[in-house]
Amino acid sequence: MEKNVKTVQISYWKDVWRRLKKKKPAMFGLVVIIIFTLMAIFAPLIAPADPNKIDLDNRLKPPGSPSRICKNGIYILGSDEFGRDIFSRIIYGSRISLSIGILTQAIVTVIGIAMGAIAGYYGGKIDMIIMRVVDILFAFPDLLFYIGIMFALGPGIYNLFIAISVLGWASRARLIRSQVLAIKETEYIEAAKAQGLSDFRIIVKHILPNCIGVIIVSVTLGIPSAILTEASLSFLGLGILPPTPSWGNMIYAARPYLRVNPLYSVWPGIAIMLSVFAFNLLGDGLRDVLDPRMRQ
Numbered sequence: 001m002e003k004n005v006k007t008v009q010i011s012y013w014k015d016v017w018r019r020l021k022k023k024k025p026a027m028f029g030l031v032v033i034i035i036f037t038l039m040a041i042f043a044p045l046i047a048p049a050d051p052n053k054i055d056l057d058n059r060l061k062p063p064g065s066p067s068r069i070c071k072n073g074i075y076i077l078g079s080d081e082f083g084r085d086i087f088s089r090i091i092y093g094s095r096i097s098l099s100i101g102i103l104t105q106a107i108v109t110v111i112g113i114a115m116g117a118i119a120g121y122y123g124g125k126i127d128m129i130i131m132r133v134v135d136i137l138f139a140f141p142d143l144l145f146y147i148g149i150m151f152a153l154g155p156g157i158y159n160l161f162i163a164i165s166v167l168g169w170a171s172r173a174r175l176i177r178s179q180v181l182a183i184k185e186t187e188y189i190e191a192a193k194a195q196g197l198s199d200f201r202i203i204v205k206h207i208l209p210n211c212i213g214v215i216i217v218s219v220t221l222g223i224p225s226a227i228l229t230e231a232s233l234s235f236l237g238l239g240i241l242p243p244t245p246s247w248g249n250m251i252y253a254a255r256p257y258l259r260v261n262p263l264y265s266v267w268p269g270i271a272i273m274l275s276v277f278a279f280n281l282l283g284d285g286l287r288d289v290l291d292p293r294m295r296q
Contacts, residue, residue, distance in 0.1 A: 019289040026285020032278035040094040047088035048072050052243045055083030060261040077267050080250075081257060086264065089245035090271050096157065096246045097275060100230040101223035104164040109219055111165065112172025113211075117203050119173065120180025130173065137170040146229060150238040160239055164226050175218055179211045213290035220283035224276035231272050247272050 020026055039046060048070040055069050061079040069085060070076075076087040119130040137145075149163040183189065184207060192202050233239035234248025242249055247268040254265035 016289050020285055023285040023288060025281045026288075029278040029281030029285070032274055033282060036094050036098060036275055036278070039091050040098050043091045043095060047085075047091045048076065049085040049088045051084065051089040051092040051245045053084060055079070058083040060257055060264065062261065063263065078261060078263055080253065080264060086250075086267055089250060090247065090267055093245040093247045093250065093268065093271065094275075096240055096244070097227045097230060097272070100157070100160055100164070101226040101275075101279075104161055104168065104226045105219045105222045107161065107165040108168035108172050108222065109215065111169035113176050113208065113215070115169065116173035116176025117180050117208065120177040121184055121199065121203055121207070127177075131177070134170040134174055137167055140167070142167060142229075143232060146233055147236065147238060150233055155238050155241045157240060160230055160233065163233075164229055168222065168226070172218060172222075175214060176211060179214055180207055183207050183210050213286075217283055217287045217290060220279060220286055224279040224283075227272065227275055227279075 049067070050069070053069045055067070058065065058067060058069075058075070058079050059081055061067075061075050061083075063076060063078045065075045065078065067073060067075045067079070067085065069083070070088075075085055077090070078086050080086055080089070115130050115134075119127040145167050146163045149166060150159060153159040153162065180203075189202060189206060192206050197205075230239055230246070231248035231251070234246045235252045237249075237252065240246035240249055242253065250268040251265050254261075254268075257264055
């Protein structure tokens with residue numbers, strides 16, 4: 001019986017992959033995400049220079065200028081106000097953006113699933129308490145809420161995890177709750193209760209697996225939001241602080257030099273745009289193939 005269930009699950013995901021491959025925008029997004037991921041993992045091998053190595057004699061050089069600190073002898077994307085290689089800093093900055101996006105969504109998903117499943121399954125006062133907390137969190141403007149937390153905790157990557165997770169779990173919990181409310185009324189859940197299965201087993205084994213499609217899509221669409229939040233807070237000086245390279249703090253550092261070297265701020269902006277665009281394309285494609293109502 002278990003083998004048959006596993007076979008059906010494998011066939012289902014193979015079918016999802018087959019239909020996803022037909023979505024060209026989604027596949028383009030997936031390729032871009034893979035490139036950024038490999039770039040982040042192999043940054044020491046790919047980057048032509050140490051991202052924090054300074055050469056004050058070659059400040060604000062345009063792309064293609066000779067370089068004494070790069071292995072290939074040129075600044076591929078130019079240099080910043082300290083003569084550091086912009087290309088190397090963008091590569092290392094991908095580590096910050098992807099780690100913030102992926103890890104915060106992992107935290108948000110765990111908390112959101114737990115709170116949403118409990119609220120939807122048990123209902124009553126538990127549901128009311130959890131949903132009122134969610135409503136309170138939704139009442140705050142996102143960016144102002146993040147700024148307040150970062151101002152209280154101080155800049156830093158770990159505090160960014162806390163700030164984004166504190167607010168992010170609320171939308172995930174509301175989404176999971178709505179799914180659980182619909183699923184728990186089905187006949188096979190009633191049959192599981194009649195067999196005497198524990199609530200925990202019913203939720204974990206029978207309800208949450210049927211929410212996996214919604215969870216995957218929400219995580220994929222949540223990652224670009226976290227990347228933009230990190231970039232915004234770093235731009236405001238409340239996220240990742242120099243000299244650690246971050247796409248957001250690179251754009252902030254480039255502000256005084258827009259007339260001297262306008263491309264300095266363009267390159268990290270393009271990196272942010274491409275990563276966010278790629279995750280949104282992949283998320284839209286996954287939504288189309290995982291939601292039966294969206295299938296053609």
